[in-house]
Amino acid sequence: MITPPLPLTRDLVLVGGGHTHALVLRRWGMDPVPGARLTVINPAAAAPYTGMLPGLIAGHYRPEALDIDVVRLARFAGARLIAGLCTGIDPLARTVGVAGRPPVRYDVLSLDFGVGWENPAIDGFAAHAVPVKPMRAFARAWDRFAAHAAAGGAAPRVAVIGAGVAGVEIAMAMHHRLSDAGHTPRIAVIEARRALSGTAPRARDRLLAELAARGIALHEGDPVAAVTADRVVLASGREVPAGFIASAAGAQPQRWVAGTGLALTDGWVRVGPELRSTSHPQVFAAGDCAHLAHAPRPKAGVFAVRAAPVLTHNLRAALTGGRPRRWTPQTDFLKLVSLGGRRAVGERGGWALSGGWVWRWKDRIDRRFMRKFHDLTPMPGAARPRTVALGAAEARPHGQPPCAGCGAKLGGDALRRALLVLPDPVRADVARAPGDDAAVLTVGGARQVLTTDHLRAFTDDPWTLARIAAVHALGDVWAMGAAPQAALAQVVLPYMAPALQEATLREVMAAAAQVFAEAGAEVVGGHSSEGPEMTLGFTVTGLAERAPILLSGARPGDALLLTKPIGSGTVLAGEMALRATGDEVLGTLAAMQQPQGAAAAILAGAHAMTDVTGFGLAGHLGAMMAASGTAARVDLAAVPLLPGAERLAAAGVRSTLHAANRAGAGPVTAPDSAAAALLFDPQTAGGLLAAVDAADAAALLRRLREAGHDAARIGTVVAGPPMVTVD
Structure with missing residues (x-):
């Protein structure tokens, strides 16, 4: 008797692909929780690592060196990936809103989606300034400008809004990139208050000296009043000419969080020592979007990385009934600040050191962190039994798991030979053309095309799978020149609890109905059953006004x-x-x-x-x-x-x-x-x-x-x- 796999009974949803969640996914892939379905929602394929952004701007790294590939991590973790933008959370219904699709249910939810960088109060900001996040968009914009300036198409003039550590690093990285191209750049850094206010005095003095040595102008205590296509206007009336205007200031909570009903502090999700929401215990948060109520800390990547083991443990505990752990971050940490070229300043406990060796130290730390995500290998499956039937070992000699989608079809030769046993059609109202996958029926003088297609799941996202399966099933109808008419769904769901079954089937039917409706057809019903894995297909009819192609x-x-x-x-x-x-x-x-x-x-x-x-x-x-x-x-x-x-x-x-x-x-x-x-x-x-x-x-x-x-x-x-x- 074959023992079915454990049914899925709990939904864990991660919103955002921040550094903490990336480490959670990696740990989950090495030790998943049986019976838990893991979902990660992120709008992009990759989440760039912020620690290497100055090196990318300076030209030391290629863009892919910074990418934490969320799609690969999700596959490694056995998670379904929803590539979409989170639009809200309903903690009473326990659902997450995602743009363009139905809400996603959860039993346990974790948030790590970073911050917003809009500055709507500044006139012209949205049209002319480029926030450093999202990083991919910023890097593309900077590359275009740097290449244009290197070719002599633009003056190498840059303004950076924000003179915290990030703004100062970015300004020096830009100076290095433009200088490397043979230009004499003119760069200004603008701060509404005091520059580098969160930095220890010795490190601050060194960084200010580095700015001065490069001729980078610093405007302190003079807020930005407006941004135009070629300059930044300050509150004092001073104007800073610039062909590229970057913003490393204005980090703020993402706007949709205010409508979630979660307890917030200044717009950040308030969590306790277990990284659990202080108002909704089934919700966790980490990284920049979280406020540690028991131990407030500045927004820094080191805290996101060090929270990952505790968050992973506590998510597992929430799913399994285990005991959570407390986390209190350290009060001081090593800060390594790039100086544009291959030099850096290191600061901790009031001490500050600089030089090429500090940059090499930082580079080794960054590359070691990124290797955790670049050097992923599939986890081994179940060991092959020592004794197998003759031919079983040769059936798939390289151990490659069977492909899904159309890769799971029978070979064409085997299919053709099997179909030879079918008798020739005897009904005058049924036509089966050699090689065509659809039949043509004559019904009351009308020609109706009939076809069916099924797919073994190649993605764990039911919405995406259903849309592709619907398009796939419609292919034969379209290919014969017919107009889609009606569809019946055949759904095999993995073993799961009734609540998960209902939510999954609802996703499948909503996605399919959308595709068929756009094609002019109706989903009129179908059949469902359980099995070891998801399989989805549709039987489709179409009407041909003229002879089918x-x-x-x-x-x-x-x-x-x-x-x-x-x-x-x-x-x-x-x-x-x-x-x-x-x-x-x-x-x-x-x-x-x-x-x-x-x-x-x-x-x-x-x-x-x-x-x-x-x-x-x-x-x-x-x-x-x-x-x-x-x-x-x-x-x-x-x-x-x-x-x-x-x-x-x-x-x-x-x-x-x-x-x-x-x-x-x-x-x-x-x-x-x-x-x-x-x-x-x-x-x-x-x-x-x-x-x-x-x-x-x-x-x-x-x-x-x-x-x-x-x-x-x-x-x-x-x-x-x-x-x-x-x-």
Whole structure:
């Protein structure tokens, strides 16, 4: 008898990808709590490490060196990632609002989302100043300006609002970057009160001397009154010319927190020594968004890092009924301040030291911290039994876990052989075209297309999975030129408590209903059951006003158009192996969610059309050529690829269906390259592949791109026996 896994009974939700939560995710991945479903909500794929920002500005580090990849961490931790912006919390309903989707339930909630940097009181700030956070946006803006200045397109004049440690570090880093390009920069730092007011006297004196040595002007006690495109106007009436205006001041609580009902201090979430909200015990907070009521401290990353072990322990205790731990942060800590070049000042306990060795010390500390997140390896699965049936060890010799999505399909050869046992249709109102995945029914004189598609979950986010599964199931209807009509859902949920089942099923149905409604169809019901993992599919009908577009209509001379990039199977396999970046994964998930209804309408006059799914571009193109009795030539360089797919393919990443697709694609001649390997990559919710009149191809391609599709002309149909030649 097979023992099912423990059911999921508790939802732990982390809002924000701050340093504390990053360490919590890492610890969770090494020792998860059975029965707890972990969710992390973060608007971006990565959370940059603030300690290395001055080095990035100065040009010492590449941007990826600072990235804590939240997508990879979530995969490592076995967590579902919701790439969205938190809009609010309802502690009575125990839900988190996320932009563009239904609220997310929680039993235990933890907050670590940082601070806001808006300064709405300053006229012109929003239009002309660049806050240091979000860091990615700031770094991009700074890079553009620095490159423009280096090329002589802008005067190297910069104003930095805020003369705390962060503002002073940023000003000296900018000075170094611009000086390194051969310019003499003019930089000013502006502070409404006293510069470096939170710094010990010796360190303050050294930092002020470093500013003076570089000719960086300091304006103290003179608040900013207005910001324009080329200057900062101070309250005294003085004007500071600048082509780039950075702001390291004005850190404040994010505005939506005020409406949560949580106990706050000056807008920060008030927590006690267990890092638990003083008003709502099921809510925890750490990092910059938290106020330690028992031991107030300045906003500093060192506290976020050192709170992580206690927060991890206490979240586990809240989920399991264990005993929480108390945390009181230290009163003093080492401060290492970059000086632009590869020098730094170190200060603790009133002492201050500086030099190149201090910068190297800081660099080693920063790089050691980041290695915790860059050097992730998948946790080992269950050990293989010593005694197995013959052939079991060879079935997956490299130990790669099976892919999901369309990567979980049966190989094309096995499927074709199995379908040979089906008898020929005998009903006059049922048509089954060779190679086409949908049936055509005649009902009362109308033509109805019927198809079904199911996916084994490749993401733990039910909302995203449901949207992709709906787009995927609609593919055959769109490819045959039919208008979507109705859908039935088939849902297998993992074993979980009734409250989690209801919330998960609600997410699935809401997401699916949204996709089908936009396509003009109705979700009319379905079937649900439990199983060891989530599987989701839809049976879809569509109405064809004219003869359906089949695989068999391609003609020599036709142009081949593809409406989406390929490579989703490789990127998803790379994510499973922790080798894909967060940006690559989120970009792939976004592409998979793009509906193809508008593209199908544009391609309504195609001679032949199919959706590119599990058998890969080569397999589906080969099936079209076999059905049409023609051949195809493909321009490999013209085939659009998802970001990261070719890199991962070159590194040897393959979907577990790749070998079967290559074997079953029919006669294909292709070079031995990473890009060519992607032709056999199984696609989930892939694009439409259409054979169209060559005279119409350019206009159709223009219309597809205007409609938002990353479409391309990838080749030509030619006369000859069915085969695909890739150049």
